[in-house]
Amino acid sequence: MMIAAMAHWKKIGIILGLTFIALYPLVHGDTYVMHIFILFFIWAVVASNWNLLMGYAGIFSLGNIGYFAIGAYASGILCKAFGWSPWVCILMGGLASMVCVTLFVGLPALRLSGIYIALLSLIFADSLPTILTQTRSITGGAMGLHDIPPLFEGITRLQSYYINFALFLVMLTIIYRTIHSSTGLAFVALRDSRSFAKALGVNEYKEKIKVFALVSLLTGITGGFYVHYLGDISPTTLAIEPFLLAIAMMEMGGIGRFPGAVLGAVIIVFGNEFLRLAGTLRLALLGALICAIILFFPGGLMQFIDWIDLRLTRLKARRAISS
Amino acid sequence: MRCSNCWTAIILALAVGCLAGGAVAEEPILIGTPLPLTGPYASDGEQMKMALELAVAEKNAAGGLLGRKLELKFGDVGGLEAEKIKAVGERLIGAGVDVVITGYDDGGVDTKVFGQYDVPYLHGNAMTLCTEPVAQNFEKYWNCFQYTYNDKDYGVDAAVHLFEVPPQIGWKPPNKKIAVIKVDYAYNVMPADEFARRVEKQGYEVVINETTQFGVAEWGPILSRIESTQPAFVTFWNLDPTDAARFIKQFSDRFGDEGIDALVYMQYTPSIPEFLELAGKAAEGLIWVGSAGNSGPKFEDYKKRWVAQFKKDPAGLYAVATRDAFDIWAQAVERAGCVDCYREVARHMREATYEGMAATYVFNPLDQSALLGEYLMPLVWYQIWEGKSVPMGPKRFKQTNYRKPPWIKK
Amino acid sequence: MNIKEIINTLVSGLISGSLYAIMALGLTIIYGVIHVFNFGHGIVAVLGGYFTWLFLTKLGLGLIPSILLALVFMFFFGLLLFKATINPLLKTPNWEFSTIIFLLGMGILLENLALQAFGPRVKHIPAFFEGSLKIGFVRVNWHEISLIGIVLVFILILNFFLKKTWFGQAMRAVAQDMDGARIVGISITRIFGYAFAMATMVTGFSGILLGTKYYMTPHIGWDWMVKGFVIVVLGGLGSATGAVYAAFIMGIAEALATLYLGSLWVWPIWFLIFVTILLLRPQGLAGGRTL
């Protein structure tokens, strides 16, 4: 019985984790902790999308916070300017992000590789603040966009919590299914051996554009949920810190491993809040953490889980032999 | 020996201990302080933190507030992202703070964050964005106080007093053209736009209205435009002392010898200590406007205590103003006689006049920002001479007369 | 069209160009030899400036001794950093990604340690020369002329070093064919180590130069780094001479954009130039030649 449970410990862990998240507001329901959970839902999705692009498709994109911001801004602006329903705006924001990113990063990226894509996407994200400033009358410039309507009038924290939890589940399901679909397999094939994949008839350009479009759409939509939850956004979202946090989440969980980014997000979002107690040393500790993982745990948390798994399998085998 | 007795004894002892402890050590009053402790604003954040630590230490040494000890609860709002101020705000409130005091913590979201609660919130953001909600919806935001004036006030003030300078130095402006050079940051954009709107109504022409980003290294192209349009008034609105220092240095390099017929005005920035150090001689003759600054016997005494505690001088406005804010609140609590009767405390703050170091504080009943005035919270006009900022106005502060800046040759 | 305005603006463009070239120098050497993008470039530059400032104000050394001492410091710092961290990382299968993320993390760590050590206040390094040169209506500071001069002299020295010394030749050899280099008896790890150390020193030097004009806070490095990236990619990764061309082109583009469109247009125009050049010539201006 014990052994059987141990064999499924990962599944049990996921179920327990999700049950805990689902029940938390009903049992304890501290609004501050709920806020942190909502941030976790959102950043976990952003990091998982990033992981899909970088870890699975092997496209070295560094601009994902930019894709997020486009979705967030577009949704906020549409909602404020035309008074459309936030749900429509979120979808439009996702589409806006998809169009911009595919056009300005995805298409040029077809002709580029590795480090060039990294720099192109980074510079794309870095030029967004100036573009926002440029269009100050619409975007609020450096002052940011404020008083963005919530998803519906009089929304409570509890409702936001469950809506974003649903977003989290839906997005992760989409990402999971993408990874295990033929598209996902094509990504992995391209990442691991481009010539072999091409020989199999994988169209590199088509797959690259597909993954850019998908990731920017999902990231943009998540940006929309973020902005309607917070009610405010400014170019500070594009500053270095959120960027580093998202990278750290991905890396912490394990690049190119599916639930990795989610685990990373748990540690980073809650850890970052906890580290606020450390005051001025917070970011130094974050930097040290990133360095230490790369040096000593290059596979991230997923490597650790694999290690436990291996131990358990061995234990099971030994028990089976001894009995 | 039967052990049921031991258990009874232990339980009794514990119960007595708890009761006694509860009665003797009353819970401290928690003060929530969202501060920019990391990121680009950390230098001010550090001063705010020190000011509050000193304030609490002194108050506790004097027996506490209403006989209760005070304790600070810090939260880092980093680069002032909306996401952070929201999280920090909720954490502080969740921890049960009875007041929130900060130097500055945000570009406009803070009022909405803290307006949801009842604890008094005192901030020095000096932004119209932070006080507008209070003016529009007092019912909801009655607990938010801004112990500085609004950024727009700089624009209103400059549109009046800038034009009083030329007659005092015996110089006739060659035209009615104005240059407005501002950085894209609410604190600077709001007053600059307000200024531009007002002077245009007064019949001036804004020939250059340039918005930059932070970190401009080469002002050459903008100086070239100044040279070709020849405005009589050049106004510069940029919070970053390095941008401002580079601007005035390159301005003086370009026009110092041949001369240019223009006054140069800056909003606030020269009050940041680095500015004079970086700009050096180039700043001679520059006119700027800022707070009354740190002077007077009350400040001198404060400075001594500060140096004794931290072994260095207090730097900048927030080392002083944050302390004033603390004192305003502490006075209100003492008058109200209770700390968690928030509406009472807020009423006392609203109604009181407080003689602080940086100003005499009276809150504007409309938006609960500190009222501007020569004898209240003044905007003081300075001109830089011999490496020092010399107060020129209003009358109460005036030490000497304006002089012609070195680049005006006529 | 005001000729005075245009010429003065072009001069400004040259000055900005020299600053951008300075930002790119260390990056291009590291990439040229090791094929690693130094995402900790900014803070390394800032540290060079801070060390100089420290020796200058706290030890009371003169400007030149302070700079030299700081350069020695930076050299050994680079060597240590390489031996302790980058070298082991280069041996992992995912080295391209790992080194970048590692250097990013190190950047933020060092930035915040510098914040603790030096405090958040703005520091600066005094200008090398006072006074200015006047030709007709154009007026340029001697200091700014010296910056342009340093960039040009630096490129000459670098080219001499790369072409005429055994070590420089070995660096080029490693950059062009690592196995070939090994075959002729070059120790890759040694060359990598010294190249990294040298590039760290050059990056530190760039921080000193930039510290005279931009002034220094621990955070300013990110800005220098991102601009350096644009320049390096445009110039052709790993080509120092290409980077200098790119820097002057971007400096002049920036100055003209500021004059005619306003300074907020600078980044969008940079991005446009960047994408256009990358699409037309993905190998950059210098045409994909290494070192």
Added chain:
Amino acid sequence: MTRFNPPALEIQDVDSFYGELQVLRKASLRLQQREVVVLFGPNGHGKSTLLKAIAGIHPAAAGSIRYLGEEISRTPSAQIVEMGVAYIPEARNLFTDMTVGENLRLGAYNRRARSQVAQNLAYVFDLFPRLAERRDQIAATLSGGESRMLAVGRGLMSGAALLLIDEPSIGLSPIMKRAVFGAIAKIKSARDIAVLMVEQEVEHPLRLADRVYLLKKGRVILEKPAAEINKAEIEQAYF
């Protein structure tokens, strides 16, 4: 006698892997000083891997490699070059953005050879007059035969006592082949040097060689003096 005059190269039971794939299985061979030995064998059976193991480019997993009696199987490649072993790879590995002259000069990178750059350069130019003509040309612009010459010339610049040449003739026209092997013959007669050459082509090398080894599936299956073996016998062993 052997104590004072050890073999130039002595290889014993060398294993080598690429990842999981074992390429060499207990390969052994020996090379006397001033001897020219050719190693024949089918493609992909470990000939090049053996040379790489000797040169320290892809170190052996097990076994011993002695050069002039000294164990070098764990020595870094740079030091092996310094000791006098020059490896001329099939892939050439030239520095394509440098001139012919620079490439040759780098051949003399090791400390021992640096003092003799001028002398060796004259020797290489004498051997390959074509290279002298193209001295200031960028290596990337050379023809196949010329770059082969450059690779050999660069190897000779190190002042080696043992030359490891990997398929010098591959992809060359008959005229070029003759030129390259002619040069190797010249080296053999003029210099105090041992040569271990890997080849597919049989005719030319057989004329040069003192002895012949045959390598198949990572094992040495045959060793004979060159005079006692003919082309047909070798080609038969390939299959």
